[in-house]
Structure formats: structure tokens, C-alpha cells
Amino acid sequence: MSDPSRLLQGEAEFERSLLRAWHRRQPSEAARRKTLAAIEAGAVVAVGGAGAVMAPKLAVASSSLLKWVGVATGVLATAGVIGYATQRGRLVETSQVSLTAPVASPGARSPVPESTVPQPPSPLGVVEVAGPAPVVAEAPAPAVTVAPGPVVAPAKVAAAAPPSSSLNDEVVAIDQARRALTAGNAAAALQLVDAYDARYPAGALAEESAEIRIEALFRTGKRALASDLATQFLAAHPGSLYARVIRALQAGAGAPPP
Amino acid sequence: MFATAPTLELAVPGGTRGGARAFLDVVTRSGAGLTPSLARAARIRALFDDHFSFVWRYLRGLGISEAEADDAAQQVFMTASSKIDVIQEGAERSFLVRTAHGVAANARRSVVRRREVQGEHAVDELVDQTPDAEERAETREALAVLDRFLASLPDDLREVFVLFELEGLTMAAIADDLGLAPGTVASRLRRAREEFQEMARRLSAARARERR
DSSP states (O other): OOOOOOGGGSSOHHHHHHHHHHTTOOOOHHHHHHHHHHHHHTOOOEETTTTEEOOOOOOHHHHHHHHHHHHHHHHHHHHOHHHHHTOOSOEEEOOOOOSSSSOOOTTOOOOBOGGGSOOOOOSSSBOOOSSSOOOOOOSOOOOOOOOSSSOOOGGGOOOOOOOOOOHHHHHHHHHHHHHHHHTTOHHHHHHHHHHHHHHOTTOTTHHHHHHHHHHHHHHTTOHHHHHHHHHHHHHHOTTOTTHHHHHHHHHTTTOOOO | OEEEOSOBOOOOTTTTTTHHHHHHHHHHHHTOOOOHHHHHHHHHHHHHHHHHHHHHHHHHHTTOOHHHHHHHHHHHHHHHHHTGGGSOTTOHHHHHHHHHHHHHHHHHHHHTOOOOSSOTHHHHHTTTTOOSHHHHHHHHHHHHHHHHHHHHSOHHHHHHHIIIIITOOOHHHHHHHHTOOHHHHHHHHHHHHHHHHHHHHHHHHHHHHHHO
């Protein structure tokens, strides 16, 4: 069963604009926190006034463990996961941090200073690991990121968000790059499409990423490189939705078409 | 012997999404293994990190208002948490999709199908995504059009359209998640796309007439 091409990648601009809007629709952080708290507490939830009562069976032990997982995953994601995976035979002493508190808006960065983290007693104290302990968190890698929405300076652009297959994430990433370019920050746009291409090597929006890259290169004065990429793009995708824009960029040496 | 993390930063790029998944991957690669209770907790957390936004939007696509979607998504994840031991590895999204259908159906029955169309709530859900006021207004308008369109579709077409065109799932994944034959998914998708394209054509033409 081969999939048809998606309307989001189609030629009808109005259709694309409608579908794109969908990916701006996100749950609030309050909703995330509330759900995490409910999972943690094993709460009873009624929905819509219908009296649909849930009776979750999460054990207290699981609740405590969830807290630890929140800590462990944050540390791992921040510190760089793989490097620590090879270190064995050591245990992680955990601090008790609720799952619900630290969740930030996507892309936002809100470090928790060490001094503010409540120290043990943890519900578990030392995490119990069957076999050699896999994880040691020592020094976190610098975690910088791209804020959604406002254009970011190149120095803030980072890499290493965890991979995701979500089309929504792709649209958000490309939108950030497009906004950076529109706002005149071509250097940031380049870094954002670098990050996009690294994260989604076969991304659904790869052609748009290429178009942004070419326009950004023109704007930063790298005309030869931009022109080479434009030629390659047009040879590979002569019928692309972005071919017209790229031809115009090439012909006008970087001036976007009207 | 113990190493204490000097900084605990849960707000990693993209929120904490993928963190628990990475944690599980690390443990798997290390060959160490976890106690069952810790593995269970990590799996619940990964389930939340990987799928919360998707489930919330899917519920919105099924016609649940923003205010109700918060509670409905919570109910979906509470159900999944309580049944995590019987959800097969790799079948998590399928479980969530099917649970979301049941939760959405209950919510709709209880609220007599209050489908939100031009919702004020849309302002809140777009705050972080669209800093520019004009862009925000355009997005709100587009979402209102989408909501009206989705409300006009029969349930069976709407589910497939949302999962394929809006959430980017493959048809094979949709067939798996919804328990449908691949041909049924293809047929429903084709009909839903025809409806969408017809709606877009009409609306686009009407706007062109207004501008003249």
C-alpha cells in the first residue's frame, strides 16, 4: 500500500495554509502538568461532567518511580545520553523532583539550579538496578535551544533535540527557520535548517528546507554556494513547488520573487 | 560511589519529550536491565512524552473542545497507565488511538456534541507558536475553517483524514491503529480528501469574489 502524497506538500497554497495551521495547535503546559500529576497520583478523573470515572491502579511505588524517571530522563537528555551509557557499575543517587513541575513549553529552557533542587530523602534513595547499573550523570552538556516563535540568534541554535517522527515537529521546525529568514536573520535561518536536515534526513519538508537554505545563503552573501545548490535543486526537483521561487532567486541573485 | 547530578534540567529542547525513551534505550543498550517496577514507570513516562501532544490534537480533531480535550487526554493517559502491563511494546499508539475514540465518544454524548468552531480557546493554544498578531489571526481563522470542515465529515472519514493529513501517519499505520483493512483506509482517505479539496476550492473562490 503506497501512500499518496500529502496535501501539505501539494500545489494548492490555500489547502497547505489550512493544514499547516493544524500544527500550531498544541496542548497547554497546564494540561501536560495536570496529566502528569494525575498519573503520578493515580487520581480519579471525571470527564465532561459525564461521571466517567477512571479507576487507575497505579501503585504508590510506581508513582515514586515516575518521579525518579522524570529526574533520570532530564539528566540524561541534558547530559548527553550515549556517553554515559558505557559507564557501568555505578549508581545514581536521585533527588526528588516532581514530574509535574519542570515541564516547560516546547523549546523553552528553564534550568533548575542545583541549589533549588530538593535533596533526598528520595522515595527510593538509591535506584535499584538489576545487574550492572547503566547510568551515571556527572556533568551536563550545554543545553541550548531554539525558542519557538521569536527569531533566535545563531548562538542559541542547538542541535540535539531527541528525534521524532512527528510531522508536527517538522512543521514547527521549518516555521521557525522561515520566521528567522522573514525577520532578516539569515544566519539563524541557516542554523535552523541545518538542525532540521540533521534531525530529519528524509523529512517531509526537505524541499522547503532547501529553499530556505538557498535564500538564506544568498542573503548572507554566499552567492556561489547558493547558486550551486539552486542548480542542484532544480535538476533534482524540476517540478517542485519551490522551483519557481528558486529560479527567481537565482535569476535575481538572491532577491526573492514578488 | 554515588554520582549526584550537578544540574537537574528537565526542560530540555522540545520539553522532556524523548527523554524517557532515551533513558530506556540507554538501559537496553547497556544490557543492564531494570527492575520491573522502574521499567514500568519509565515506560509510562515515555508513553506520555512521545504521545501526549498527538493524543490531545487527535481528540481536538475528533471534535472535542479545547477545554474538554485537556480532561479527555488525561483520561486517555490514565487508562493507558493503568493498563501499561498489557499494552504490547510497539502497540502504544494504537492503544492510545482506540482509547481516544472511546473517550471522545463518551465526552460527545455527555456534552451533546458541543463542537467548538470559532473558539476563543484557540487564542490560548496558539500563544507560544505564533508570536505575530496578524499571523495568529490567520492561524485562528484557518483552524476555524479546519474545525468546521472536520465537523462536517462523518466520523469514519474524519479519523483517517486527521491521522493521515494532519498527523502525518502512514496509511499502513492507520490501518493498524484503527484495525481496518488497508483498502478501507485508502478509500476513506480518498473520500475525505475530495471533500477537503472541494471545501477549499469553494472557500477560496468565495474569498476571491469578496476581494473583487
